[in-house]
Amino acid sequence: MKIAFVLDDSIARPDGVQQYVTALGAALQGAGHDVVYACSGDVRDDLPAVSLTANIGVTFNGNGLRTPRPASRRLLREWLEQERPDVIHVQMPHSPVFAGRVVQEARRVLGDNVRIVGTFHILPDGKVSELGTALLGRILRRNLQLFDAFSAVSEPAVGFAKQAFGIDCTLVSCLVDVDAFRAEAARPRPVDDGSRPLTVSFLGRFVERKGVRELIEAVSALPPESRDRIHVRMGGRGPLLGSVEALVAEEGLEREISLEGFVAEEDKAQFYADADIAVFPATGGESFGIVLIEAMAAGAGVVVGGDNPGYRFVLQDDGVLVDARDTRAFSLLLELLISDPERRAAIHASQQRRVRDFDVPVTLAAALELYGA
Template identity: 30%
Template structure:
């Protein structure tokens, strides 16, 4: 099968959707399919051989973060040319309603098209405003995928229609076999807690964690907090550095170091306040063996099976976060069963399972397309016979 995948977000600053597109493409290639990915990226940006760079992007505030998108006539021409030359059996567009590459590819598309929706939000005046414009265009989608129930709810609420839920994927075993780092490994006396996310995006929750650290250290004086991620957060840095060597800022870390981090720490904390449709980092942490403590936003509750596979705290409440963290760090017996359940649950998110679900959507779309073509041929044949019979009856 020849598959074209479009990523709306820039590979210059990769995030969750870009990693999803990359991993899906590589899993499909490993299974023998031909894959081409069209994505925003500078010509000088290192990208995999299957990625076609679509040029530089513009940073745009979106859903509590900054999305790097590209649009315009030059990009539209590139997208059209890529679609035409690709002759894809299936075109798979991610976030097709964003004013970016996926929307441009949708305009140019002619054959079977699948759309995946990643975003989750309660209210969006922007989506409501463009709904009358994009709704007819979305009729070109032969199938819709949502990465979670939250993403599906956002789609239904703001744009109408429905979608099948296929979650984000993780290479679970890559995290499971990662080598722990002696510098990050927790001990009974000095357990470690990790945070990973953009430091300057308030919705990632670093201010909530920063406000909880002192209460945790009061009960667990040896605890260490490892803060990973890019961005400036001067106020939080100033607050956290007061705790001396109990807090360490790691900066941006590579994928390899991320896997090592999750294999090393006792607890991964996810204090996000909203705007998350799934929680892929929770699955990665569980795959690496870390116990997850997360805010009770709907997406995280779903991944953690309502607290059976991790601990939940009241969203936005530093005192409750501190209470749950202290319990997680001190009551190891109470967390043993949670870790076992988490280890089993992550298998459903492994790419071996997720890619098969995506391929099942492709097959359904192609089967429907073939059936439609056959129906059209049959209809034309019957119509031709009827016309011939009428001519015969008239003696033509």
């Protein structure tokens, strides 16, 4: 079977949708299927990917995004004639001028010989994005009729797809190859014998909804004996970097917090594996949380997440979910985890079981069912 993934962005960006399609694509290839990718903007040399239009930058749902320029229908038909996929898998919500046109031209070129499916990825981050998504759903109403089936990456995304788009989705979660990802970490985390600082790690974009400033404020609110027990590594970059640097200095946390900049894809597993406590304090707009399952797969001691619907779906444990905007509650959770190695060990064991729900065999089977295989 040949599957063509279609996404309205560059496949070279290290964001959640791109991680979803490349991880699922690799799993499909490992199972003997052919996979190609059609995107807008830049491509990766290590993937069978083609860019079929350019992008322009926009801001939506708290993210800096790129949206495609109108694609040439002739170019799309030529690509479809050349590839002739059995399945076209569109990432949703999708642009009417790129992925929407791929769907239209696929029906003209391939007719009923192609199965067209879509996966819904986002949750709105506020009223503006919620209204914008609902409007896009109305614009795409006729286009949606050309699809054969829909999925969503989490139960909250299933609900929002129904609310905003009027579509019924099955659940096909994001995935990680647990054993392969863990093998990318060359060294295990040292044993906590009290002789070293615990490593608290964050990795993500430095944007408002990822909770980077909230993490610094929670660390600042820790009692001195707890701050003395940790070293905080913050990896990533983004528009808040300058204000984060200023906040670290203002709170006098230069000894406790190191800002480590961009972490390369090949170094990510080790970055997570080194964490005694991996913290992702997103305040909203998360439909799933690939970072959570990657950190668990790498073997992080404890994974803590912001209490938003997508992260709650993944972690399913009130003991590691926190409203990051509540500085006192956030700080108390960190203090509890820092001081209680037995609690950390119990949570670690539970999370190591949970991550297997997102391992390749589980999600691959769900995807193949979506494809009608």
